[in-house]
Amino acid sequence: MMCWRIHLCLLVALVQVFGIAAWTYTDDFVALKSLKDEWENVPPNWDGDDPCGHNWDGISCSDTRVISITLASINLSGHLSSDIKGLSALETLDLSYNKGMTGPLPSSIGNLQELSSLILVGCGFSGPIPSSIGSLQQLVYLSLNSNKFVGEIPPSIGNLSNLYWLDLADNKLSGTIPVSKGSTPGLDMLVHTKHFHFGNNQLSGEIPSQLFSSKLTLIHLLLESNQLSGNIPSSLGLVQTLEVVRLDRNSLSGSIPENLNNLTSVQELYLASNKLTGPLPNLTGMDLLNYVDLSNNPFDVTGIPPWISSLPSLTSLILENTHVEGQLPVSLFSLFQLQTVALKNNRINGTLNIGSNYSNQLQLIDLQNNFVDSFAQRGGYGPQIILVGNPICDEGGTESYCVVPPQTNSSYSTPPENCTPLPCDSDKTASSTCKCAYPYSGNLFFRSPSFSNFGNSTIFASLEEKLMATFMSHSQPVDSVTVSNPTKNEVGYLVLDLQVFPSGQDHFNRTGISRIGFILSNQTFKPPHVFGPFYFNGNNYPYFADVTGGSHKSPSTSIIIGSAVGGSVLFLLLLLAGVYALRQKRRAETAVKKNDPFGSWDPSTRSGGVPQLKGSRCFSFEELKKCTNNFSEMNGIGSGGFGKVYRGTLPNGRLVAIKRAQQGSSQGGLEFKNEIELLSRVHHKNLVSLVGFCFDQGEQMLVYEYMINGTLKDSLTGRSGIRLDWMRRLRIALGAARGVQYLHDLADPPIIHRDIKSNNILLDERLNAKVADFGLSKLMGETESGHVTTQVKGTMGYLDPEYYMTQQLTEKSDVYSFGIVLLELLTAKSPIERGKYIVREVKVAMDKTKEMYNLQGVLDPIVAANMAPGSVEKFADLALRCVQESGLNRPMMSEVVKEIENIMELAGLNPNTESASASESYEEAKKGFEHPYTNESLFAYSGGYTPSKLEPK
Template identity: 75%
Template structure:
């Protein structure tokens, strides 16, 4: 009785295990492929169930992977095209892994549900792929602090949901893209709040079209580039701007007078340009905290009154700007003023601070001016620098006549009412005086509104906000420490950050990736005076550190638990093994007789007819082929032999007989028959029947008299194909393929379109043949199928090859190669050169027939209409676009070929010629078209290291 209960419990537990592995197969395949290209991935990435086993950094919804967050774990390798297989992925964060390098694959554009793409502080290089513009759900795009080159893709303008765009600190060149009616641009990003493009090599003018009143932009950061020309006046239309950084460029001309329309701006940086004209009037910009217009070539002018009218001003930086005259005492009474730097100007008179100066005032730097006197007050603690003024040129010994010694901003988070611990060399005493291994990095604030770095209160507010954010996101953080505030050479504020663990003395990977993501995706919102920030995280090396508070009792308990678990799992595994063996036996039985479940109510015995497809007995096919004699053989290939036969009703058929070693499994053979039985179209080869008898697999097709298009193009059949006939063949093949995509139920992707798989009947009507590699598209698979790559060299879609995602557009690519083959009579690859590259290398759209006369097939070149050739080439090149989304559908291809035929004077709806004999030298040598060795050949999986087929 007890054993029965235990057995029942064991069976129940096994059933639970059977349904627990929830990870989608395609998602696991893609994750494993990514894992195989990465180093130092989390050690718990084992098994085949990332969702059920909760792999570190992987978040799932039901059985689908929706998030990958792997910040600061010292991940290495490249981001391969396998990422495109994660079709439900919404978040990808690989930030702060310096050893993640290589280009960003174009297939990233296929991850259609991606809302956050965050690769901050890695080592990625190469151009940013334009396919990013396909990610319509994207809200956060952070590619900053890498080594990306090239221009900003205009396609980013298509990202209508984008909120955050950060491309700063790369090596981007070129101009800022804007829309022109035919291509998108950044001016279309009306919902984007952040343009962060600083520290690149962008050039050209800032396009006026970039700005308009519909923009909701709040941060415009273009500092430290090579931008030229004027500041466009249209910037005054973006009334929601809060931070404007145009400093460290090559901008010239006057500042637009409507700049003071930007009444929400708090930080304004125009320094280090070549601006001229009058100093801009900023009256009315009452929220302005920080102003820096240094090192420009403004006209000489008296100190403007608006200096003293900016009631929120903390920092006034106006070095070398041509201002002159005395400084009004009212300037120093602004109650938030902290820094005044007016070096290298023509300020004169007496410096008078007044009696009501700001209690936050820290420094007044007036070096190299013409100040003659200073009214100094008792107890005055503000640092004054007057070196290079007349007041100091007569041997003055006052403190303001010497340069101050550099002082370190020694702020550091103080202990929280405790005595700091003495820790080992690797651990650090936290603010709560506990020794631990902190996660560290640098917070960089790109436009802080303050300049007083000695104010402990403001940094305490930052620490408090960090802790609130970490705890609200359930992260195991005990405390944070800030130190060493510094204004760096980019005029950014940098702060060292240490984050200390709670409970243990080290973080695990889940905690590190959570903290990193909180900082990388801007979940943390600093106090407003800090402005926009970026975090530069460091890899965390302490995951394997064991804490010191482990007791022997804990070890005993763990040992006992592990032992019991192992014993129980052995029982479970035994049960699972037995169940799997039974299932395998059942599966083997089904595969041996895959037709057993079909309807047996047919005249042909246990295997039925399907939609006109007959099940033949082996003896019947043996009889009509004269025992499969050599005289009836009409071709051979890797699959087997092809024989001609005549059915009892007089119909000629071609019988494709598989040889041992090339036969499919029974279920695969059954699936192919079910597929072919659904296909009925005049431009598709019809399946007459099949044989699954006596251990044989045979397919019986209608007999197609003139064999393959490849043989006709090459001249093997003796049929001359002129331009008119080639257009008709292209039209027929396109209609056959359109039928498979749009009208077959369910739709079919052929997967191996090539000239060997287009057959020509007695009227030279094109028929699509050989469905050995085809894939059905069920309702749940509309859009793409992730599958092992199969096809034929030269015709294979590079996007499919890279992503393993098969779509109808993969057939369109192959069809485009077929069109170029029809045009040139060249193989897709000759002498290591791809036909697409060859066409593009000589193509000149400004010349007649696009200058392609030299590579056209001489057999048809003389009879071609120039316009029809140009239309044909345009269509072919559209079909072989790099991105499938840019290729036409087959229905569009059919219409375009019909338009081309009309231009060439051909009626698309007219019947083909009566027979092929109307063409000179038809079948001159009597050689049968099926003798081509490649006919009906099975094209296997393409090797992963194959090269040379991808057009450039």
């Protein structure tokens, strides 16, 4: 007996030597144990003394340290004890949607110096927000909205120089907005913060002028539903990055600052329900503005403001009870995107005439209680018009516009996806894929939707598609999502019911719920732009499968196992020693590979010499395998001659696109070498950046930044669900042109892309254009002839005919291809479509003696509907100069850039500001949304062409 005990002790000691790295750091375990004792309904597998080694639900570790706690919607209850300070390596704390989490936040939370995300949305926390939060220097996300916090906003938050997201809305905070004074910090110091969400509190006093400056980079300023008073400070006009401004439902007074129209990036403006006087603000030049609500203010108005029909992006004009007087101009109703005009309780008079060219999106004109005495009625279908309370209806008129329609809420719900719903058990719900399951549910609150037609199913379908794309990109076990019952609450938020259905089984586990909750609470999900800023409030999820802890062995069983171990101890000692030696050998081999990632590169193949790199990160095969879920089909987002493209998520949460070569592809090896050499040495905001590469275990993979809105081609054809108006197309053209110009003029040596096409121009989340795919690119080097003689490669329809005939590649070959892209932007047609070549079609149609060069028949209707006068003609001239048969007659890319800038200025756009608009859904968008990376988005096709495949002669 004594023998086996000695052997067992030796074995335990040896296991400690080899395995101690898997044990949780003692202080972290003690802190978690304290939290566990304080909380109820913790996950059942929170058992034992090794949270990291035993994979406690909701706990993530790095080596021995706990770095993340994410426990959303699991019905957790209790207090957050001061022992949280023991988790000194903690980076993320998310306890959202657990309404049983109550009490104050401990001041010791300020000891978590590594904390970057503190997310406590939709809980029951109360008391003041501790000022110690201001010591969390790494904090990026601070979301404390939808709790019961009281007291003032801590001025110390101004010390958080890395803060991106600050959401304190929907609490009971009071006092003034703190700004810096002497050594006391304030929110004006948060120059890098993008979001101030303080709505639906009890904040009072004036909005401090010092809060705003030209250094501030705010996107969203949400101060609605407070008790703020005084004037709107003129310094607000200095924050030209603003996109959403909500100051409504306060007690603000005085005149609106004259410089408000400096905010040319603002898309939603809410100033309703205040005490504002003076004239209506002049909004001229705010071309991206689509939602305006100035209602319920006693303005001093003498007529219809001239800007009312000059806002090209306007969808909703809400000016109820503002003293507006006069006759509405017919031009107002022809604004291309206009949906709602609400001007009841004003002094509108004369004849209501909406003209014959009113917007086909127009849904409602509400002029109740005005002085309209006639209506130039149009036959057939039109918008809903309400003229009750006007002279035209005073004599008992029975026309439809003299009757107040009954109020109805939209009953939108997700339709089944080509399947027949089956009856489900009473406690289960049928998904849109006709499967019965227990969904995770909650409400999405959108704080400034820029549309008013809640009956438009396409809008909500695009939201569902974006949600699914987000969950899939993070490899979450989601089968489908549904949204339903759109309504507006008392503070003007759009509220939607959300259900997320599990994949592979009828319920989620705790890890799945926590990760989905974290994606929504951490703002990982980016909704289509028309929905605006949002927050999610999840319900508790009671449908977890029973989870039992590890079995407990009886003493007799332990003795038996101990005896067996005693008899085998010598064998195990030898085995462990062998494993240790093997591990050390592999570590050494891995280190060598990392130091020389191209140690096995074979220059004898057609892949060329060993690539020469400048600073790109080398990934191991195992790293990329893990971040793509073993290259699962779910993460596949494209394919081509080179191989496949997969979506991946790096350990830091960054989304990437991974291009994986087919095994044994010699052509792929050459393209692989080209791209990593070129992209590792060129850096420009209009070029897709290379995150890294993998040359490991016979694999060749390129890791790019992920472009969420996919290819320009997909947007022009409608496949992505993004609507590109003329202004957005001009910005895209300029961005792509600047990217190509950088390659030609600033890269050293200059680079010819050789495959410019709309499938190789990708769009980021703000629709900024970036040129991609350098597999066919060529370095110019030092050549006096100005060209490189090389085998002809490119893509049919974009290929320079001079290059094809002479095999002499020049920078003007890229110019020709770019000209084809410009024609695509004008027409939304493919270069070769049903045997017709786009260059010939435009040339045949063009007549410069006629209006718009007689191009109406070939223009994309979206361009024709909202172009600026003269801009389309100049754009067409530029495109045709680029596709001249002789390269000598084509402009340089620097000239192309300058000309596009001139066209933008002609259209009233500033070419030196980035796009402030994001994706917007087509009404005609297909239900079957394709992922942004289509089959050719990252791949070039190369090979010979016959003259019949080029421009017809």
